[in-house]
Amino acid sequence: MPELPEVETIYLGLERLIKGKRFESVTFDVQKSFPNSYNEVDQFMINATVIGIQRRGKALLIELNSNYSLIVHLRMTGQLVYEGKEIRFGGGHPSSSLLNSLPDKSTRVVVTFTDGSKLYFNDQRKFGWMRLYPTSQINSLPFFAKLGPDPLDNLFTWQDLRQRLQKRTQSSIKSVLLDQGVVSGVGNIYADESLWGAQIHPATKVQALKIRDYKALYASLVSVLRLSIEKGGSTDRNYVNAEGKKGNYLEIAKVFRKEGQPCPRCGTEIIKIRFAGRGTHLCPRCQKVKTA
Template sequence: MPELPEVETVRRGLLGLVIDKTVTAESHDTEKGFPNTPHDVQTFLVGATIRDVRRRAKVLMIDLSSGYSLVIHLKMTGQLVYVGETRFGAGHPSDSLVNALPDASTRVTLTFSDGTHLYFNDQRKFGWMRLLPTIEIPNIDFMQKVGPEPLSDEFTSKEFIQRIQRRKNTSIKAALLDQSVLAGVGNIYADESLWGAKIHPARRVYTLSKTELVLLYTELRAVMNLAIEKGGSSNHTYINAEGKKGSYMDFARAFRREGQPCPRCEATIEKLRVAGRGTHICPVCQVL
């Protein structure tokens, strides 16, 4: 799924596309992804106008004039794609991505008063979308447990170290991926930041020096900020609100670069398994 930079990219895209649009219809598949009652949908979604699009951790919130919000987690393969009235012509780079919607992975369709649409697609059906009173969002389980935003101005290296060290006995990669430690880090940016800080992902947290952790903090924020600037990372499923791919993968230094040279020392990048996840390292820069 989209990690923090991808979700933030979707948020920024949606802001420019759906603010002030009024929902006139909604449809969704019955099996999964949108469990609200038809009554709630009719009362609090249909007829409401979109006022804001916010993000916390990897969760998006679309605030409505009804006092309710659509709360969305894209998990691994979720997409939120806006399709305007004027579709791209045949041959346009985005043509095949966007003109074909809705498709077999479309779970929810919103129709706006101007005839345009917002689609929630999710091939693997891990993602979810639900309609909640806006003021109740901070009370849901996810929001209660999730850690601080790593890119906020108030998030210091001191706080990073303090929170990471709550998981002293596990691997540093597992600690980075733990959403209750800090919000928004996933497999890509865990590998990229560990490469940047020259730390082996399987190192136990208690073995890391303060200097190493400060460097990791700096690398993590740099890598995520760069990824936002580049519009996120794209595999075959991630696209932004306009149906476009991000370009961070062109800048990736370890993630999915197994067999290619390390940009720092030319050693061959290797793939291994840490914390149950595919993990990419430079075996020379990052040693146990």
């Protein structure tokens, strides 16, 4: 669920809220959520200062001045929430937030900074993780080494998209869009939304796509991702940003979670099917399967 726009929103929040802060202590409940040893945490995290934050695909990198970086992947239900003098939870805090008080029962890691502020890593399903790695090794970690380009990179063009998709001509377009090695950051929500925008059926084989399809898909993907960032991302179930607030993109989504409602383009009822093992939303009239 946290896809590119959600992780970008968290990134923007962390940039403002924790950059320059120094770690005082760290506690965690299950090793799976934070697999480093106590020794590594003591040596490379405690008393280290946050010097930079990056997003790469759906992952966050928090760079420390100890030559280590903290990598965070939220997977399905992860949250990274800040609490400090600017932001408090509970105690009658008026809330567009999903959160009442922290920590809660899904809190896996609590990081405390020297100014008393805290960063909570919550993860209901425990698929997500955060982990310290030497900064110099990050680019060679398998996850990052094979990561495709960011679709919002200024240098990324429709020709790049076409060239990368065309390495997978036998596959369906939706499966390929979800492959982080082809393009990074796209998940189930924005795959469905961008394919609707480009009027391409998710099951269409890449080999059946024409030049105009690549151009349309590129334009659609970029605009959907940008629009969602403006809206603070999508809150489907439990996504919140670094301030604990929900995103608003789903209010203006065209097909995702809109089954039974009219297609904004042609009025036909949006359907939900199961495709490539996932819930897939589309307009059966605007998005026909094309064959080569």
